[in-house]
Amino acid sequence: xxxxxxxxxxxxxxxxxxxxxxxxxxxxxxxxxxxxxxxxxxxxxxxxxxxxxxxxxxxxxxxxxxxxxxxxxxxxxxxxxxxxxxxxxxxxxxxxxxxxxxxxxxxxxxxxxxxxxxxxxxxxxxxxxxxxxxxxxxxxxxxxxxxxxxxxxxxxxxxxxxxxxxxxxxxxxxxxxxxxxxxxxxxxxxxxxxxxxxxxxxxxx
Amino acid sequence: xxxxxxxxxxxxxxxxxxxxxxxxxxxxxxxxxxxxxxxxxxxxxxxxxxxxxxxxxxxxxxxxxxxxxxxxxxxxxxxxxxxxxxxxxxxxxxxxxxxxxxxxxxxxxxxxxxxxxxxxxxxxxxxxxxxxxxxxxxxxxxxxxxxxxxxxxxxxxxxxxxxxxxxxxxxxxxxxxxxxxxxxxxxxxxxxxxxxxxxxxxxxx
Amino acid sequence: xxxxxxxxxxxxxxxxxxxxxxxxxxxxxxxxxxxxxxxxxxxxxxxxxxxxxxxxxxxxxxxxxxxxxxxxxxxxxxxxxxxxxxxxxxxxxxxxxxxxxxxxxxxxxxxxxxxxxxxxxxxxxxxxxxxxxxxxxxxxxxxxxxxxxxxxxxxxxxxxxxxxxxxxxxxxxxxxxxxxxxxxxxxxxxxxxxxxxxxxxxxxx
Amino acid sequence: xxxxxxxxxxxxxxxxxxxxxxxxxxxxxxxxxxxxxxxxxxxxxxxxxxxxxxxxxxxxxxxxxxxxxxxxxxxxxxxxxxxxxxxxxxxxxxxxxxxxxxxxxxxxxxxxxxxxxxxxxxxxxxxxxxxxxxxxxxxxxxxxxxxxxxxxxxxxxxxxxxxxxxxxxxxxxxxxxxxxxxxxxxxxxxxxxxxxxxxxxxxxx
DNA sequence: GATGAATGAGAATTCATTCAT
DNA sequence: TATGAATGAATTCTCATTCAT
Numbered sequence: 001x002x003x004x005x006x007x008x009x010x011x012x013x014x015x016x017x018x019x020x021x022x023x024x025x026x027x028x029x030x031x032x033x034x035x036x037x038x039x040x041x042x043x044x045x046x047x048x049x050x051x052x053x054x055x056x057x058x059x060x061x062x063x064x065x066x067x068x069x070x071x072x073x074x075x076x077x078x079x080x081x082x083x084x085x086x087x088x089x090x091x092x093x094x095x096x097x098x099x100x101x102x103x104x105x106x107x108x109x110x111x112x113x114x115x116x117x118x119x120x121x122x123x124x125x126x127x128x129x130x131x132x133x134x135x136x137x138x139x140x141x142x143x144x145x146x147x148x149x150x151x152x153x154x155x156x157x158x159x160x161x162x163x164x165x166x167x168x169x170x171x172x173x174x175x176x177x178x179x180x181x182x183x184x185x186x187x188x189x190x191x192x193x194x195x196x197x198x199x200x201x202x203x204x205x
Numbered sequence: 206x207x208x209x210x211x212x213x214x215x216x217x218x219x220x221x222x223x224x225x226x227x228x229x230x231x232x233x234x235x236x237x238x239x240x241x242x243x244x245x246x247x248x249x250x251x252x253x254x255x256x257x258x259x260x261x262x263x264x265x266x267x268x269x270x271x272x273x274x275x276x277x278x279x280x281x282x283x284x285x286x287x288x289x290x291x292x293x294x295x296x297x298x299x300x301x302x303x304x305x306x307x308x309x310x311x312x313x314x315x316x317x318x319x320x321x322x323x324x325x326x327x328x329x330x331x332x333x334x335x336x337x338x339x340x341x342x343x344x345x346x347x348x349x350x351x352x353x354x355x356x357x358x359x360x361x362x363x364x365x366x367x368x369x370x371x372x373x374x375x376x377x378x379x380x381x382x383x384x385x386x387x388x389x390x391x392x393x394x395x396x397x398x399x400x401x402x403x404x405x406x407x408x409x410x
Numbered sequence: 411x412x413x414x415x416x417x418x419x420x421x422x423x424x425x426x427x428x429x430x431x432x433x434x435x436x437x438x439x440x441x442x443x444x445x446x447x448x449x450x451x452x453x454x455x456x457x458x459x460x461x462x463x464x465x466x467x468x469x470x471x472x473x474x475x476x477x478x479x480x481x482x483x484x485x486x487x488x489x490x491x492x493x494x495x496x497x498x499x500x501x502x503x504x505x506x507x508x509x510x511x512x513x514x515x516x517x518x519x520x521x522x523x524x525x526x527x528x529x530x531x532x533x534x535x536x537x538x539x540x541x542x543x544x545x546x547x548x549x550x551x552x553x554x555x556x557x558x559x560x561x562x563x564x565x566x567x568x569x570x571x572x573x574x575x576x577x578x579x580x581x582x583x584x585x586x587x588x589x590x591x592x593x594x595x596x597x598x599x600x601x602x603x604x605x606x607x608x609x610x611x612x613x614x615x
Numbered sequence: 616x617x618x619x620x621x622x623x624x625x626x627x628x629x630x631x632x633x634x635x636x637x638x639x640x641x642x643x644x645x646x647x648x649x650x651x652x653x654x655x656x657x658x659x660x661x662x663x664x665x666x667x668x669x670x671x672x673x674x675x676x677x678x679x680x681x682x683x684x685x686x687x688x689x690x691x692x693x694x695x696x697x698x699x700x701x702x703x704x705x706x707x708x709x710x711x712x713x714x715x716x717x718x719x720x721x722x723x724x725x726x727x728x729x730x731x732x733x734x735x736x737x738x739x740x741x742x743x744x745x746x747x748x749x750x751x752x753x754x755x756x757x758x759x760x761x762x763x764x765x766x767x768x769x770x771x772x773x774x775x776x777x778x779x780x781x782x783x784x785x786x787x788x789x790x791x792x793x794x795x796x797x798x799x800x801x802x803x804x805x806x807x808x809x810x811x812x813x814x815x816x817x818x819x820x
Numbered sequence: 821g822a823t824g825a826a827t828g829a830g831a832a833t834t835c836a837t838t839c840a841t
Numbered sequence: 842t843a844t845g846a847a848t849g850a851a852t853t854c855t856c857a858t859t860c861a862t
Binding site for chain 4: 524533573588
């Protein structure tokens with residue numbers, strides 16, 4: 001009988017090794033040898049679990065995105081605007097790990113941004129997130145916690161992009177004037193203000 | 206007698222050639238030969254104007270960022286919230302060219318996101334933009350067009366990130382439910398609402 | 411208690427599996443894994459019966475050559491030229507299987523043609539066949555069915571090569587102008603003519 | 616101005632280097648590095664002249680076949696059977712070089728024998744040679760030097776294969792009982808006999 | 821200045837063989 | 842015996858950079 005190995009475990013081990021390497025040396029400077037060595041196996045072994053470097057990297061993306069989806073899918077339905085804002089606040093709270101990974105993300109998947117498949121995959125992710133927000137917003141509108149005039153559908157997409165912008169800058173830029181807590185609070189204020197207020201008369205367009 | 210050439214002109218020609226190639230085949234699949242051929246010179250000639258592919262690519266970035274800076278620096282001081290919102294609206298208006306370049310951007314500079322120097326450079330760009338917004342917001346606050354309770358400093362950073370998020374998604378994602386005009390309007394509504402309203406009582410954090 | 415297997419049987423099974431694979435994918439594209447899978451055993455098992463891929467392939471050759479030798483060795487002694495010609499005619503009759511194997515043969519053993527051992531092995535095969543022909547020719551000469559001036563020893567070698575040439579082209583080339591039956595008949599005519607006729611006066615060399 | 620090189624000359628240099636290596640170490644054991652080194656250039660240079668090892672090897676084949684075609688195409692029209700036999704005799708005369716190359720041939724192109732394109736290419740070669748023989752045979756038939764009953768068309772193909780068989784064995788097998796001269800003479804005798812004699816009555820098939 | 825032929829380090833991938841179970 | 846996971850040497854091919862002309 002041959003060695004008994006947990007295939008899934010080995011795959012994960014290799015994926016984490018890849019991540020480690022990508023973070024340490026960058027995607028382009030990481031060889032399959034590096035990944036194997038980091039995982040403590042031989043170069044050839046890598047190819048028992050992944051067809052190619054590309055496929056391995058794609059699997060890594062899948063792992064990431066699944067993780068993200070799971071994170072957002074566990075958000076409970078909010079009973080009040082206050083609760084909703086708290087949920088958004090949690091999303092704005094980025095930790096060091098997320099920062100690290102955000103940077104690698106562009107390193108690794110930069111070239112994929114030119115591919116329709118990749119951006120579609122990413123788009124779907126944000127779409128799902130927007131749908132989640134949408135459900136919450138409709139709830140709040142029913143409960144008259146937010147302005148009835150808002151188009152919650154579109155709004156959910158806008159907020160999704162909004163949060164992404166904030167989080168992205170949070171992850172990428174270290175030396176900001178304002179600290180993260182202040183940024184977060186101001187962001188939420190801006191949001192609450194926008195959600196509560198009836199349609200402004202300023203807009204003519 | 207050496208040929209008289211405009212060094213700067215040649216550099217630009219090569220930079221545009223590089224851009225063209227990167228867009229057409231991706232950064233990794235573009236060789237120095239490709240760039241040279243597109244520019245109508247020989248491979249070796251490229252090295253008379255740039256030390257390396259890396260340096261050429263860095264110069265391309267510089268060209269990009271300068272262009273962006275110039276674009277935002279010409280924004281006139283706004284006399285009213287309405288005018289300010291219009292300015293922001295213009296920023297949200299992305300054309301096909303910008304979409305194209307956004308995608309190449311990640312392809313080309315993905316690996317650079319792991320480098321401090323690169324993100325700092327980018328950060329400065331957004332900082333300058335935030336400063337610009339800040340000037341406007343202070344003006345509007347003086348004129349009592351927006352809530353006096355707002356911390357315009359922080360707010361400017363938040364709005365800068367906000368807009369970046371919207372623009373980014375606009376550039377990357379094609380198949381969104383809402384069309385661009387609606388997105389833009391809703392974004393501006395949200396902003397105006399947030400700017401006008403006095404500090405919400407919802408936030409406890 | 412070890413499984414009782416017929417070692418020889420297993421070897422043959424593997425040899426046929428190898429043959430199958432070589433024919434289907436070519437020698438170079440056939441992996442030991444392929445052979446094992448085709449034989450319905452695990453890769454490692456192969457090495458219990460053959461030291462290496464090379465040795466396995468050599469054994470395959472051995473199997474081939476033995477088969478060929480057996481085929482020719484059963485040829486009965488001919489009582490007349492007519493009978494002899496019939497025997498030769500049978501040799502010229504190639505079936506689809508032989509065609510297939512001829513092509514694989516060069517694929518597999520091409521590199522071996524540079525090795526003295528291999529060509530010697532092959533040479534012996536043809537030598538034996540020539541000896542067989544020689545016996546027949548001598549018989550026919552005694553019976554005065556063919557010209558007494560012929561050097562049956564040399565002639566047997568020549569005919570052996572002759573037949574090989576015809577068979578080879580028959581196996582390798584599909585789109586010949588003349589059909590196989592005509593080729594066969596013409597070949598035999600040429601032979602008979604050459605065998606019957608007294609030494610020609612044309613030759614001066 | 617860059618180095619000026621004779622492209623064709625370089626290609627030939629590389630082809631001969633490849634040949635040298637193939638002969639010395641076998642096709643499979645020859646690396647592109649070996650070929651480059653033998654030609655006195657760097658590995659990469661090889662790829663300036665040939666797309667891949669396969670393409671280089673194919674070019675080598677082309678060179679070979681062209682050479683063979685040229686050799687046979689210069690054969691003058693024969694005025695007599697005697698002359699014709701002399702021509703065939705020359706073809707049967709193989710030198711050491713031809714022997715060497717015959718062996719490498721199977722080493723290198725063995726795998727190609729399974730490919731239709733390759734065998735067709737080879738077949739055409741022999742077809743052309745047969746056509747040449749055909750022209751000669753018709754001439755001789757007109758001059759009544761050979762039997763009028765012969766189907767020169769088919770015969771030419773048979774003789775072409777016949778000669779190939781003799782030459783092949785001549786090239787591959789060293790330790791034959793009969794020496795080459797005797798083989799050659801006997802071959803020609805057999806041929807002459809077959810060509811002169813009227814249709815034998817032995818054949819019933 | 822300009823050219824493009826030459827360079828060679830470096831990467832991904834394959835697969836015969838080994839060996840722990 | 843039988844297995845198939847693990848190994849790693851070896852090979853092809855790429856391309857940024859150099860340099861002779």
